[in-house]
Amino acid sequence: MLQYIVRKGDTVRRIAAAHGLTSGHVIQGNPWAADQPYLFPGQVLFLPSVQRRRHIAQEGERMKDVAALYGVSLEALEQLNPGISPGGFCAPGKTLVIPASERAAVVTLRGEYGPSELAADIGLLINKYPFISASTIGFSVLGKPLHLLRIGSGRRRLHVNAALHANEWLTSPCLLAFLEQYAEAYEKGRKWNGHSPEGWFNNWTVWAVPMANPDGVELVQEGAGPWHPYRRELAEWNGGRGSFRHWKANIRGVDLGDQFPAFWEEEQSRRGMSGPSPQDYGGPSPLSEPEAAALASLCEKAPADIAVSLHSQGQEIYWNYRGYEPPESRELAERLALAGGYRAVALTESDAGFKDWFIMKFRKPGFTVELGLGRNPLPLEDFEDLTLETGQILAAILSQ
Known part of the structure; x- marks a missing residue:
């Protein structure tokens, strides 16, 4: 067994992914970890050694078939199986050692997806696709950057934000993964599920804020240990519970989904929350929180033709507001719903x-x-499906 010392930011899923294990492997070797909402820096975990994958060659199977099956290169397969013929057939019954799968996409899940993962992936994306630009629109309460990505050169603007609610963080990698797929298809001149990214690029500019509540996301994923500047307040606002998986608000206990100046007083009265809470407290005033204020400022400086806020869960699309919505909103919402199966x-x-x-x-x-x-938080296993649904909905806008 490998001895591993937990560091700040570690979770069971992140440790498992880094060592080629599943979460079940980590829990099996450390059953007490299943009863803790979060790991603590300094704790010792015992990790089983990783056994390499193996494959028994089938009749008529070629080496390139095996490589494609496991998502590895022929060269890597040959390195672990000296003497094989990369271009030929496998001897039926022969045991092949399979290398680790190669990471094709930049945006993948290796455990929970938080502010650190987002920042790293943005750096990789703008390096890989120079036509994606990155900047910041402000900072969270704890000073984390609120990232903005832009893609496209069109006159029409589409604003998209995600993870306004902390425990809905899976919306962040879903949005970013779709933007990566868009960029790859555009660069290679390919279609994206029947749509034309070239048309998207020429007609629209997408302004995307993939993680609007980074402090809250980190809290949900990592908890509030002794290092946290709001540890005492958070414990009180959370009712003494150790887990923050249900937390929707920002780090000051303000629900960013109730922060905007649209009949704010009526929403406050309806919610009945007078102070910081995991959810539903709209703050001392509209746009009191830097995260909400930054989104509003962005939209005022660069008004969008259409705006989408990604939340979870329910497979629903809300499109109206007190009769202020333009006449085309209902029909467009129905098209988006049809595209995503919502x-x-x-x-x-x-x-x-x-x-x-x-x-x-x-x-x-x-x-x-x-x-x-x-x-919420939705399971990581839903990531691929939700990325496709996100893309189908946004593509229905960009393709009109």
């Missing part, structure tokens, strides 16, 4: 959200998209 829903008795403010402020189509089904 339902278009006219929402009532809900105010102060980003979509609400955007519609009321600009009289343009705005949508809240509730990705997936289940309980």
Whole structure:
């Protein structure tokens, strides 16, 4: 067994991914970890040694078939199996040692996806695709950058944000992964699921804020240990619970989904929350939180033709707001819902959200998209499906 000392930011999933293990392997060797909401820096884990994958060659199977099956290169397969003929057939019954799968995409999940993973992937993406530009629109309460990505050269603007609610963090890699797929297809002159990225690029500019609440995301994933500057306050606001998996708010206990100046007072009265909380507290005033204020400022400086805020879960698309929405909103929402396999829903008795403010402020189509089904945070296993659904919905906008 390998002895591993936990560091800040480590989670069971992240440690497992870094060592080629599953979360189950880590828990099996450290059963107490299943009863802890978070790991603590300095804790010792015992990790089993990793056994290489093996494959028994089948009748008529070629080496390139095996390489494709496991997502590895012929060269890597040959290195671990000296003497094989890379271009030929495998001897039936021969045991082949399979190397680790190669990482084709930049945006992948190697455990929870937090601010560090986002920053690293943005760096890789802008290096790989120079036509993607990156900047920041401000900083969170704890000083984390609020990243902005732009792709396209078109006159029309599409604003998309994700992870406004902390425990809905899976929306971040879904958005970023779609942008990567878009960029790759555009660069190679290929279609994306029947759509033309070249047309997207020429007609639209996408302004994407992939993680609007980085402090909250990190809290959900890593907890509030002794190092955390808000440790005492968070424990009180969380009712003494050790886990923050249910947390939606920012690090000051303000729900960013109730922060925008669109009948804010009515929403505050309806929610009935008078102070910091895991959710539903709209803050002392509209746009009091730097994360919400940065989003609003971005939209005012660069008004969008359409705005989308990615949330989870429910497989629903909300499109209206108190009659301020333009006439085309309903039809467009139905098209987006059809593209993603979702339902278009006219929402009532809900105010102060980003979509609400955007519609009321600009009289343009705005949508809240509730990705997936289940309980937040949604399982990592849903990532591939949700990325496709995100792309199908956004593609329906970009292709019009």
